[in-house]
Structures are given as C-alpha cells and as structure tokens.
Amino acid sequence: MSHTTEDKNKALVLEAFDTLFNKRDYAAAERYWSPNYVQHSAHIAPGRDGLFNLIKSIPPTLKYEAGVILANEDFVIVHGRYSGFSQPTAWIVVDILRIKDGILVEHWDVIQDEASREQSKSGLPMFGDTFPK
Numbered sequence: 001m002s003h004t005t006e007d008k009n010k011a012l013v014l015e016a017f018d019t020l021f022n023k024r025d026y027a028a029a030e031r032y033w034s035p036n037y038v039q040h041s042a043h044i045a046p047g048r049d050g051l052f053n054l055i056k057s058i059p060p061t062l063k064y065e066a067g068v069i070l071a072n073e074d075f076v077i078v079h080g081r082y083s084g085f086s087q088p089t090a091w092i093v094v095d096i097l098r099i100k101d102g103i104l105v106e107h108w109d110v111i112q113d114e115a116s117r118e119q120s121k122s123g124l125p126m127f128g129d130t131f132p133k
Helices: 005-022 047-057
Strands: 033-040 064-071 075-083 090-101 103-113
Touching: 005 047, 005 064, 005 075, 005 090, 005 103, 033 047
Parallel strands: 033 103
Antiparallel strands: 064 075, 075 090, 090 103
16 A cells, blocks of 8 residues: 555654654654754744754643644644643644655644633534533
8 A cells, every 4th residue: 555745744743743742752853853944933932942942841741632634745734732731721733834855844833722611602622522621
C-alpha cells in the first residue's frame, strides 16, 4: 500500500507534536523542526528555540490532543486542544504547518479559549463530542 505525501505529512505532524508537547523529548523533537523554523505567532518567540523554550517553561502537565487533520501537498492543518498549562481554560488551536524535505519549516496558529457548556452560544463543544469538565 503506498502512502501519499499528504498521509506522510499528517503522520509527521502528529508524531512531532506528540514528541514535543506530550513526551517533552527535546532531542528527538529537533529532528522534526528545522533549525531555520519560522514561527508566525503572537505567543511564541522566533525560531525552533523560541518554541522549545516556551514548552520548557510550561508545566509538565501540558497535554496536546489532535482532532481533525487535513493536508494538501506540503501544508498540514490540525485542529487540536492544548490543556494543563496553568491557564483557566484549555486552548483550541488550529495549527497550520508547512513541511519541506520531511521537516516542519513554517507554522501559523489560530488560538481560542475553549468554551464551557454555559459559554457556548451554539450549545456545541468546540473540540470533540463533549464539553470540558
């Protein structure tokens, strides 16, 4: 069975995120992020070091959960939840990544606080099938 570039890129992003955010294996994570990584974010300092230093500063209770993931050629978009990082609510994030030669080279994010059942105007959860507890 052959895997498309999109399938490989989706698997790469999920593995990279798990390695950095959940396992906190910084040495292993270096193989996923380019040394020249470009970060377009109001929350993260420039480059791979900016991202890694941010994660190092966050409590080890940080948890990343991936939801829907889409890919088109060298771009991957993943809808996920970041929780356990000393904020009142989890963040629901859409991460947009560009991949080149099998590594993450560029990243954009859209971040929103996760709404509780009481806050949700639609009455629907923002991530998955249930509201946060």
